[in-house]
Amino acid sequence: xxxxxxxxxxxAWDTPYIKSTxxxxxxxxxxxxxxxxxxxxxxxxxFFNKFAPVKNILGTGSRIRxxxxxxxxxxxxxxxxxxxxxxIKSAKLYDWAAKLNSRIVGRSIKxxxxxxxxxxxxxxxxFNPIFGYHTRNFFSPKKSIYYCYDEISGxxxxxxxxxxxxxxxxxLVDEVICTSTTLQSNKLPLAKQVKFIxxxxxxxxxxxxxxEKSKGNTIGYVGAVDKRIDxxxxxxxxxxxxxxxxxxxxxxxxxxxxxxxxxxxxxxxxQHMLPDKIQNFDVGLIPFVKSKLTAAIYPLxxxxxxxxxxxxxxxxxxxxxxxxxxxxxxxxREEFLKAIKRSIRYNSxxxxxxxxxxxxxxxxxxxxxxxAEAI
Numbered sequence: 001x002x003x004x005x006x007x008x009x010x011x012a013w014d015t016p017y018i019k020s021t022x023x024x025x026x027x028x029x030x031x032x033x034x035x036x037x038x039x040x041x042x043x044x045x046x047f048f049n050k051f052a053p054v055k056n057i058l059g060t061g062s063r064i065r066x067x068x069x070x071x072x073x074x075x076x077x078x079x080x081x082x083x084x085x086x087x088i089k090s091a092k093l094y095d096w097a098a099k100l101n102s103r104i105v106g107r108s109i110k111x112x113x114x115x116x117x118x119x120x121x122x123x124x125x126x127f128n129p130i131f132g133y134h135t136r137n138f139f140s141p142k143k144s145i146y147y148c149y150d151e152i153s154g155x156x157x158x159x160x161x162x163x164x165x166x167x168x169x170x171x172l173v174d175e176v177i178c179t180s181t182t183l184q185s186n187k188l189p190l191a192k193q194v195k196f197i198x199x200x201x202x203x204x205x206x207x208x209x210x211x212e213k214s215k216g217n218t219i220g221y222v223g224a225v226d227k228r229i230d231x232x233x234x235x236x237x238x239x240x241x242x243x244x245x246x247x248x249x250x251x252x253x254x255x256x257x258x259x260x261x262x263x264x265x266x267x268x269x270x271q272h273m274l275p276d277k278i279q280n281f282d283v284g285l286i287p288f289v290k291s292k293l294t295a296a297i298y299p300l301x302x303x304x305x306x307x308x309x310x311x312x313x314x315x316x317x318x319x320x321x322x323x324x325x326x327x328x329x330x331x332x333r334e335e336f337l338k339a340i341k342r343s344i345r346y347n348s349x350x351x352x353x354x355x356x357x358x359x360x361x362x363x364x365x366x367x368x369x370x371x372a373e374a375i
Contacts, residue, residue, distance in 0.1 A: 027368030029072030102134030154293025201303035311343035
């Protein structure tokens with residue numbers, strides 16, 4: 001049955017990074033009408049965020065855009081700019097400012113949905129509990145979902161106040177969907193119903209011809225370079241494998257410590273260009289520290305590496321038991337280094353194919369079917 005799905009998104013449409021919310025919405029648009037309320041850009045973003053669709057935000061361009069994807073159409077709603085408030089420490093002052101921002105965007109959202117003729121719909125709030133809580137009276141969904149894909153208490157942007165809003169918002173929704181079993185366990189006491197649907201992989205992009213041997217001595221990582229990365233671990237491995245280049249593809253969001261000369265940060269790469277980079281990897285890394293934030297992560301990149309047939313070595317930062325037969329999960333830096341060496345030395349065509357077949361089971365198309373059934 002075709003549904004009308006309205007997604008109140010924290011992730012932004014126009015940034016080039018891979019986001020689970022947008023991958024899901026693209027897949028859902030095959031069989032359902034999908035309306036996405038874009039990230040709420042601040043006044044500051046108008047001047048300093050190169051990805052902000054300024055005309056749409058200001059209303060000098062249409063606040064409703066039809067985005068044609070490879071799978072279907074998504075109707076994208078932009079809202080007026082809001083005040084930047086994440087710097088506010090006082091809970092009372094922050095709450096007052098959040099209410100003001102929510103009134104601005106809530107009225108705009110209600111007006112745009114009316115223009116689109118939307119009456120009966122399922123509302124998905126994608127990791128946006130602050131706006132979710134304060135704009136709830138502007139929505140009248142048949143069913144409301146909170147999509148939780150990270151541990152909010154560990155995030156930089158919402159660590160101060162996000163936990164409180166998640167705790168008061170989740171009991172108000174009909175269902176919570178989490179991307180890891182750790183998140184599911186953490187959220188169970190706060191919600192009416194919690195389901196687990198892990199992240200997937202875009203097979204249209206990452207399912208490419210595979211070689212079990214790389215042409216260049218490269219050990220790589222794809223994703224944001226932030227406080228999740230264990231830089232001491234990277235330094236140790238790079239020092240002990242001087243014949244290999246360690247290449248990181250993704251936005252750098254933290255201050256980088258001194259590292260060996262064979263470690264390079266290549267910056268952001270658009271999703272369609274990543275397979276060319278990953279194809280040159282001898283091993284794909286997930287070198288995360290173990291923390292409250294990373295314990296709740298189901299990493300997108302693991303299935304991307306596997307779909308490309310590449311060996312994967314990950315630190316033991318989360319419950320990755322589902323991947324134990326196709327990836328190396330290592331405790332400690334010595335074991336991590338040994339796992340890299342084993343992965344390179346004992347790679348084979350048979351192992352490559354097993355990784356690819358495993359990744360095929362985790363496509364975003366399959367995840368979207370699970371998601372549609374859940375909502």
